[in-house]
Amino acid sequence: MGTNTRRALTVAAWIVVVAIGVMLSIQRFRDAVGSDIGTDLRTFVAAAEHIRNGRSPYTEFGYVYSPLVAWLLLPFPDFDAAVGPWTAASIAALWGAVAAVTATFWRALSWWQRPVLAGVGIVTALYSALLSLDLWLGQTDTFLPLVAALAVFFASRNRQIASGVSLAFGAIIKSWPVGLGLWMFRRGVQQRGRLIAATVGTGAAFLLLALVIHGPQMFSEWIDRTLVLSEQDLVAYSVWGAGRHLFTQSAALEPLFVAPIVGTIVSWTLAAFIVALIVITLRRPGDDALSMWNIATAVVLLIPVCHLWYFVLALPLLWTWVAHALKGTRRLESLIAVAVMAVWWVIVFRLPPLDNQFGESTPQYIAVVGSSLVALTLSVVLSARRDADRAVVVREAVPA
Structure with missing residues (x-):
């Protein structure tokens, strides 16, 4: 194939990706x-x-975030003025996440594989009933994949300070993504001290700024509000929710049968299993991207009050496996991972979401949590196998 032909096909492929993305973005924006x-x-x-x-x-009872979200909305006098820019920024954040993941694997992919990866990311992110719900609510969750994906991208270029700054903003936007900080302790990190210092330093600088602006009482108010709203009688798509909803009586979801002791055993067993997967991920990370998104998915499944739209943070795990399938290393295993993740995406992102207060389908709830557990488990196991391969290559490269 000639250079001019390849260049023309490359441009055409990117035009198709952008056109599809713009069309889906307009649909989601108008809906929201x-x-x-x-x-x-x-x-x-x-x-x-x-x-x-x-x-x-x-002072606003339902506000449980850091002051950052409120600061960002200070220019807007009311909801009507804010909804358009906020929705546009939320959609743009997903574009940014797709761009960061594509850039992470850019050097390893060919001219046609790059738009394929970006196209998969754009479609799976924007062609989504779950995203529509998230945008209708005006949530902050779409910003989390962006900052986490940037952290991975910078780490892949060994820019640990920039990676740490990006990572810190996950916890600054929402409290529970502080769990992503576990990613700093995965095996094989170069210049780990810089990464930790940048992450902790960014978080500390933000807290100091908030202290100066709002005073020390802000911290007690923030902690108190977090604790008060940490227990909600809503459908929780986590290991804790599984035990509670499936084996105790509540308005949120029809249980399989009422047996609170069984529910407690199920929740703690699943939680221990997720923690074990996190330990495996830290010891056998696979690579920067797989380790980040495996940990992100595990953290989501461990949140006591886990709303369905929190799984937006786990979506780049699918894109990462698509990238590995395109790269060709352990291609069969990568394709299996893509197939399982695709089923997970259909169940979690395409099916009409259950009502958050009165779930109407226990089987669908089981499908969401169960497919998430299966997808995470397979991903962690296959990531560990890739990590073992990399260790063999390194050993073989060292002279005897």
Whole structure:
């Protein structure tokens, strides 16, 4: 194939990817702006209004985030003014996450594989009933894959300070992604001290800024609000929710049967299993990307109040396996992982989400949690096998 022909095909492929992405983005934007729901965004806007009036953002009872989210919304006087820019920024964040994942694997992929990876990322991110729900609510979750993907990209280029800064913003945007900090302790990190210092330093600098602006009482208010809202009678798609919903009586979901002791055993057994997967990931990470998204998926499954839209953070795990399948290393295993992850994506991202207060389908709930556990387990095991291969290559390269 001639250079000019290949260049023309490359441009055409990227035009197709961008065109599909723009079309899906417009659909999601119109759905979100026209829904007039914005439950969470209204809370964020109200918290910003409290700040403008000299009060704490935690005056708004439902506000449980760091002050950053409220700060970002200070320029907007009301919900109607904020919903358009906020929705556009949320969608743009997913574009950024896809771009960061594609850039991470850019050097390992050929001219046609790059737009394929980006196209898979754009379609799976934007062609999603789960994303529609997230945008209707005006949540912050789409920003999490962006900062985590940037952390991976910078790490892949051995820019550990930039990686640490990006990683810190996950916990600054929302509290529970602090669990992503486990990624810093995976085996084989170069200049780990820089990564840890940048992550901790960025978090500390933000807390100091918040202290200066809002005063020391802010921290007690933030902690108190987090604890108060850490228990909600809503459908929780986590190992803790599985034991509670499937074996105890509640309004959230119809149980399989009522046996609280069985529910407790199930939850703690699954939690121990997830922790074991995290330990395996840290010891046998596979690579920077696989380790990040395996840990991210595990953290989501360990959150006591895990809403369905939290799985947006786990979505790049599918893109990463697609990248590995395209690269060709252990291709059969990578294709198996892609197939399993594709089924998981259909169940979690394409099926109409259950009502968050009154789940209408126990089988669908089991399918969501069960497919997530299966996908994570397979991914961790195959990542460990890739890591073992890499260790063999390194040993063979060392002179006897």
